[in-house]
Amino acid sequence: MGATAHLDFIAAAYAAAVIIVGALLIWITLDYRAQLRTLAELDRQGVTRRSGARRAERTIEQAKAAANAQAKEEA
Amino acid sequence: MALLDFANPSRFLRFANTTIPWLSGVTLIVFAFGIDQAMIAPDDYQQGATVKIMFLHVPSAWLGMLAWGVMTVAALGTLVWRHPLADVIAKAAAPIGAAFTLLCLVTGSLWGRPEWGTYWVWDARLTSELILFLLYLGVIALWRTVDDPSRAARAAAILTLVGAIDLPIIKFSVEWWNTLHQGTSVFRLGGSKIYPTILIPLFIMAAAFTLLFFTLLFAAARNEILRRRVRTLQLMQASQVT
Numbered sequence: 278m279g280a281t282a283h284l285d286f287i288a289a290a291y292a293a294a295v296i297i298v299g300a301l302l303i304w305i306t307l308d309y310r311a312q313l314r315t316l317a318e319l320d321r322q323g324v325t326r327r328s329g330a331r332r333a334e335r336t337i338e339q340a341k342a343a344a345n346a347q348a349k350e351e352a
Numbered sequence: 353m354a355l356l357d358f359a360n361p362s363r364f365l366r367f368a369n370t371t372i373p374w375l376s377g378v379t380l381i382v383f384a385f386g387i388d389q390a391m392i393a394p395d396d397y398q399q400g401a402t403v404k405i406m407f408l409h410v411p412s413a414w415l416g417m418l419a420w421g422v423m424t425v426a427a428l429g430t431l432v433w434r435h436p437l438a439d440v441i442a443k444a445a446a447p448i449g450a451a452f453t454l455l456c457l458v459t460g461s462l463w464g465r466p467e468w469g470t471y472w473v474w475d476a477r478l479t480s481e482l483i484l485f486l487l488y489l490g491v492i493a494l495w496r497t498v499d500d501p502s503r504a505a506r507a508a509a510i511l512t513l514v515g516a517i518d519l520p521i522i523k524f525s526v527e528w529w530n531t532l533h534q535g536t537s538v539f540r541l542g543g544s545k546i547y548p549t550i551l552i553p554l555f556i557m558a559a560a561f562t563l564l565f566f567t568l569l570f571a572a573a574r575n576e577i578l579r580r581r582v583r584t585l586q587l588m589q590a591s592q593v594t
Contacts, residue, residue: 283466286402286463289462290408291408294412300451301451308579309571309578312582316581325585
């Protein structure tokens with residue numbers, strides 16, 4: 278059986294590998310860039326995980342202050 | 353450092369950021385060497401040059417099954433330990449496993465036409481491999497359909513565990529049923545049926561595919577962690593507005 282007898286099938290198989298793996302690589306790379314872009318956009322708008330933590334701290338402080346004020350009133 | 357230390361999303365991100373460039377480089381080198389060895393490997397005495405399709409077909413079949421194996425372990429992590437990184441790994445592995453399984457089906461079909469005279473036959477090996485591909489599509493659809501990631505993870509984990517039954521069926525299908533697909537020829541009692549001049553390039557290509565799988569898995573898992581951060585921040589932003 279000659280080496281070139283089924284060259285078209287061999288070439289098609291390797292082309293399929295390039296297309297499928299290439300598509301996967303491109304999709305993962307574009308997805309990564311999209312996530313980074315969205316995170317940067319949210320960061321620019323001041324929405325960060327730290328801002329969430331700061332808001333939570335502020336809420337706790339406000340609650341403590343309200344509790345103290347109520348305690349003073351009662352006293 | 354214990355393996356469980358990486359099971360923290362932030363630590364995993366640092367690990368992935370460091371590892372992905374190195375893994376990509378090693379993968380490229382091993383692929384270049386593997387393809388070179390595959391191209392200079394001699395033709396098979398029966399199949400001729402079409403044996404070169406085996407260097408793609410067999411590793412992609414192994415990786416398609418390995419990916420489901422990884423998802424099965426991750427599914428246990430989701431259902432038993434409720435670990436968020438297990439969800440991330442399971443979700444990241446699904447499209448990669450689907451791609452490898454699709455590649456296995458396509459290359460197998462292109463190999464089957466010159467050797468068997470047909471692109472497709474409903475024998476046990478081919479059908480069980482097609483079922484694996486459909487299971488992958490089912491898991492991906494579940495992840496996309498259910499909006500809440502933790503609910504989606506549990507549903508996908510159950511489907512993954514049920515689908516794991518297909519792995520031994522694929523492996524032993526050529527022994528349990530009379531199939532057109534050839535029997536086990538690489539890992540078998542009594543040694544491989546394949547001559548070393550073809551077997552060694554096959555193992556090099558399998559190593560390259562495995563490295564590619566883990567590179568893609570780490571990259572996709574990193575994307576998923578970032579996506580979840582984006583989701584959390586967008587929810588925080590929405591709660592600030594309301």
